[in-house]
Amino acid sequence: MDSEDDMLYEDDSDQMDDDEDDQDDFVDIGMDPEPTSAKHKNEEDFPYEVLTTEQIVRHMVDCIKEVNTVVQIPATITRILLTHFKWDKEKLMECYYDGDQDKLFSEAHVISPFKKTLGATAKKEMTGLECGHKFCSACWSRYLTTKIMDEGMGQKYSYLFFLYYTVLLNFVRDPKVKLKYQHLITNSFVECNRLLRWCPSPDCGHVIRVHYYDCKPVKCACNHVFCFACGENWHDPVKCKWLSKWIKKCDDDSETSNWIAANTKECPKCNATIEKDGGCNHMVCKRCKFDFCWVCLGPWEPHGSSWYNCNRYDEDEAKKARDAQEKSRAALQRYLFYCNRYMNHMQSLKFENKLYATIKYKMEDMQQHNMSWIEVQFLKKAVDVLCQCRQTLMFTYVFAFYLKKNNQSIIFEDNQKDLENATEQLSEYLERDITDDMLVDIKQKVQDKYRYCESRRKVLLDHVHEGYEKDLWEYNDP
Template sequence: MADADDLVYDGYEDSMDEYSDLGDGEYDDIEDGTSVVGDMNGDDDIDDDDDDDFDIMSDDGMFVDQTIPVTQERKKSYEVDFKSLTIEGLEAAQHKEVEHISLMFVIPTSDAAVLLRHFQWNKERLIERYMDSPEEVKWEAGIADNPNCPKHIELENFTCDVCFMSGEDYGGKIETVSLPCGHRYCIDCYKHYAEQKVREEGESRRIQCMNEKCKLIVDELTMSIILTPATMERYRLLLDRTYVDDNNTLRWCPAPDCELAVECHVTPKQLHAIVPSVHCDKQHWFCFGCAEAAHQPVICAIVKRWLKKCQDDSETANWISANTKECPKCASTIEKSGGCNHMTCRKCKYEFCWICSGPWSEHGNSWYHCNRFDEKASSGARDTQAKSRVSLERYLHYFNRFANHEQSARLDQDLYGRIEKKMDEVQVTSDLSWIEVQFLKKAADTLTECRMTLKWTYCMAYYLERNNMTELFEDNQCDLERAVEELSGQLERPIDCDTIPAMRQKVTDLTVYVQKRRDILLSDTANGYQEDRWRWNVDT
């Protein structure tokens, strides 16, 4: 675990001294969050053919070719490996898997595809089962070996068992389709059946033979014979969807109208210690574990509890418990609407004291000197109400801050429009180029990103048990929040032509510092998961 001095700062001014002396020519490296080691494209002093290689002389005088490893940015402790995939990429991945199984088992690719879909693309389980009993696995998957049964032929002496049309009705021959099972029907009936399955039922993976007693699967090759091009395109799209839905390492991007998928190898068993925030190539961020919006630093199970708590009636019940009482006699719910503590139940007319719930007859006119607080009969009611009030106040403390950062993030989206105008204004009033004023947009992006992180820290803080680790987490949370508010205030200030260089340095330094504070908070939280430091109070 990192020392507290490494994670918690009393302020951001001192920690930014290392950036304050930088010259103008060094800002781009800071804004991008990278350090330039050398020209990796060979545009300057390094030839294109020698980007990664150099020669040294061995002891025997011969030159030996050596390879320079390309240094990549190290992955942070809270980041996960993932890859965005297009529809074409998904189809290529399926084709690769099908070819592998087809060559291994020496079976047609159409049968290999049916097998893989039956086993939900789990190759290891398929190979294990197939090696033990290939015929049984084929039968379960809906495959039958009958190479002598033609799929698509025209016949003269044939009558369809569904529509009862024969070759004579078509002037001599009728088009027919059959699976290896031999259950043959006219192509029009098969077409109507398959299109209904695809168009109306959205089925693709388990479309079975038209014979209700047959369990054979209509393979992709047969479907290409039956379906129209438009329906075949929808059929392939449905197959792509089942490929992603069946694969534990794939998930569709939940953003509206986004057709990209993301591959990530974080398993459900790892979600108690990993928060897998990923994004597609369109920069739509989401959690791979639960498909909710990205919610670092809090794990999926706690997010699920929090969202349910915010959406259901639990807090309404808390409010009722904190602001109402039950009549001690008939248990009717009563809300105090005035300042007087002399209560009369409308239902049973029982008179009692609002403070201690004791009979009003024992109070007389001295209700404001109520001495009944220690009575056993009323202590339970007072304790219950006090606990409900504390619980409600605690929830509202965290929820209000959670909702405030969510609202601020939405308002920061409107900031982009004002930032673009500021960037134009800075260009006009200074000698900065369009590239050089991008520091404003980067600051706005960082601000929105940190707002969402802060939002979820309040969900995490609500469920954390109170201990030293919780205080460290809240210190990091406080430092990030203070830095975010400072950056937000800086971006809201009007442009002063005389102070543009100072404003640029201030915003750049703040952006770097805010990113640093976010990295510290998320890294420490991720390390806490791995070290099992966090304890949850899930009964709240």
């Protein structure tokens, strides 16, 4: 089933296998000449690989060839079908052989390769595609260049570029445009494949490939550790769903609205928001100049009359106003309680990362006092544990914010308190000035404390994970 459309895959794969420099379809985009994938297996037995851009291209070509060997259709159409099924090869082949093929091609916006078409033509500067519609060759060149360089390649246009790559080769000669096209194709492959994810670290071009999709931590070649499911920094013990809600809550202005509701009132005439900044209850709206009472929100004029009952309590109206304001005030206070502790550990974690430089100096100084390199490694280990505990504690407050109170949540808070106290003590030990006369004593204290922190962190996480497995946690979504 060789065709002109297959050049991108067949030629490219052969050239990569032979390590040739002259590639017709893929120009040099700075890939490693001899890439190697790093295979990992983390502490929770979640196997994954770290791949370079070149390996991703090879993987894409291999996937297309594997499927094409079975379905026996042009490689370009195979790629469109794989994209349509998010590169789920088994699902594609199941639908291809067990379903309606005409419907399959139609849903994927592909012209069936089994139907006779007018074919591509090129005559008098006019070019036609398989559908038979002809356009000016110069217009094709400008159109494709604009779509690639200015608009990128969204899902709306990806099928066009996948299907008519030979047209692009004929009319796009600029190496920069071809380079951008190749990046877009590769990125599209990664973005729609649920078993692949770009490393979110800035300026890192590696991709993580997993064997199965799950919310697990992965570590890139650049040493960045993140959650494979959501791409955020690894956030155990909170789940991706609640972390996403928390980040959105912190980013939007919902808490500003809560503060306004808790600390301001609206002008009873024009509804302008007013904050009281003095003791007098006689308010004058700056917008509409309406005089009213801050206490009862009624007109100010009758307040001097003996018959006016501003002091009389209206149970129904007061209850509505009080409930609304108290609810907003309580929600704000609760959010600030957890947010302040979350931000505090985040800030401490940044300082702890700077602590590595200080510890390195201390380790070098210790080696000048008859201690070997091995003997001073306890300090680096202690900072590693400290950073892990800070990060865990940071996300425990996100978990606790959405957690309903029950017996299990009380146990969780006790574990959280124990870990927090031990973490603060370890931080104090590491920030002390270590002198010669206290060297042995402080070493033993640091080792004992970071081991205790490790054990308390494990107890906390094990308890949360057990709660997930046994469905013990109840959530409150404010």
